Amino acid sequence: MQSMTGFGSREVEIAPFGKVSVELRSTNHKFLETVFHVPEGFLALEDKIKKEIEKKIQRGRLTCVITVTTTKASNVFINRPLLKNYVSALGSIKKQFGIKGEVGLDTLIHLPGVLSLGEQRLAKDGIWNQLKILANQALDELVKTRQKEGRATGIHLKNRASGLRSDLNFIRTRFRKALKEKLAEICSDEERASFIKNSDISEEIERLSFHIRNFRTKLFKKAPIGKELDFIAQEMQREANTLAAKTFDVNISARLVQVKSQIEKIREQAQNIE
Numbered sequence: 001m002q003s004m005t006g007f008g009s010r011e012v013e014i015a016p017f018g019k020v021s022v023e024l025r026s027t028n029h030k031f032l033e034t035v036f037h038v039p040e041g042f043l044a045l046e047d048k049i050k051k052e053i054e055k056k057i058q059r060g061r062l063t064c065v066i067t068v069t070t071t072k073a074s075n076v077f078i079n080r081p082l083l084k085n086y087v088s089a090l091g092s093i094k095k096q097f098g099i100k101g102e103v104g105l106d107t108l109i110h111l112p113g114v115l116s117l118g119e120q121r122l123a124k125d126g127i128w129n130q131l132k133i134l135a136n137q138a139l140d141e142l143v144k145t146r147q148k149e150g151r152a153t154g155i156h157l158k159n160r161a162s163g164l165r166s167d168l169n170f171i172r173t174r175f176r177k178a179l180k181e182k183l184a185e186i187c188s189d190e191e192r193a194s195f196i197k198n199s200d201i202s203e204e205i206e207r208l209s210f211h212i213r214n215f216r217t218k219l220f221k222k223a224p225i226g227k228e229l230d231f232i233a234q235e236m237q238r239e240a241n242t243l244a245a246k247t248f249d250v251n252i253s254a255r256l257v258q259v260k261s262q263i264e265k266i267r268e269q270a271q272n273i274e
Contacts, residue, residue: 002274003149004028004060008142018070022138029061038066058224059274178249208239226273233267
């Protein structure tokens with residue numbers, strides 16, 4: 001079992017780029033969504049890193065931050081063929097639309113792709129093999145923190161489910177006694193039959209009992225189970241609401257308030273499970 005919240009990071013010196021770090025953070029999300037913050041020149045690596053993440057993570061919103069820190073002076077690279085194309089295109093536009101004035105160097109060097117640093121040009125070709133190892137180390141740490149939190153959440157959920165089972169045993173016993181007392185007060189067989197038809201909660205009790213058992217059984221499956229646990233908790237919630245609407249006994253009503261509160265807490269915790 002994994003939680004969807006976690007953190008992992010790794011940092012290493014990679015020549016000639018300098019100190020490279022990968023930081024991964026994950027939070028709750030219905031599906032797997034990855035957001036990247038990477039230096040210029042590393043954009044081409046996003047899909048490769050995403051594929052590595054998808055091998056080990058199924059759900060959650062992941063933020064991947066890659067930083068490169070270097071103490072070496074970087075060589076400035078000017079993409080001259082691209083600059084030539086820009087100048088030609090701008091000249092054509094000026095001629096076509098009769099635009100006057102010159103395009104200055106300050107404007108040209110800020111056009112996309114014209115000016116960059118030497119090391120960044122090499123990034124996508126020369127760093128991937130080492131960055132892949134670094135990313136997987138950070139990913140393994142992230143998975144470990146998610147598993148640790150997942151186990152703790154699983155224990156809490158199991159305890160809450162055990163509490164629900166105890167509450168339901170009370171409700172089952174109390175219902176039999178309360179029904180017997182109520183029927184003793186009714187003289188007509190027809191009225192007794194009508195009362196039983198409208199107030200019998202035996203089926204709802206058994207369905208809720210089944211959902212609790214099913215929830216406990218699914219808790220520590222290895223496969224992603226968050227969505228399934230949330231669905232089961234929804235069914236538990238629905239049966240508890242039906243019980244509350246049909247019951248005629250104040251003691252059962254009071255206990256059902258506690259039951260619904262526990263189920264709501266179970267749903268909140270289950271929504272953090274992968």
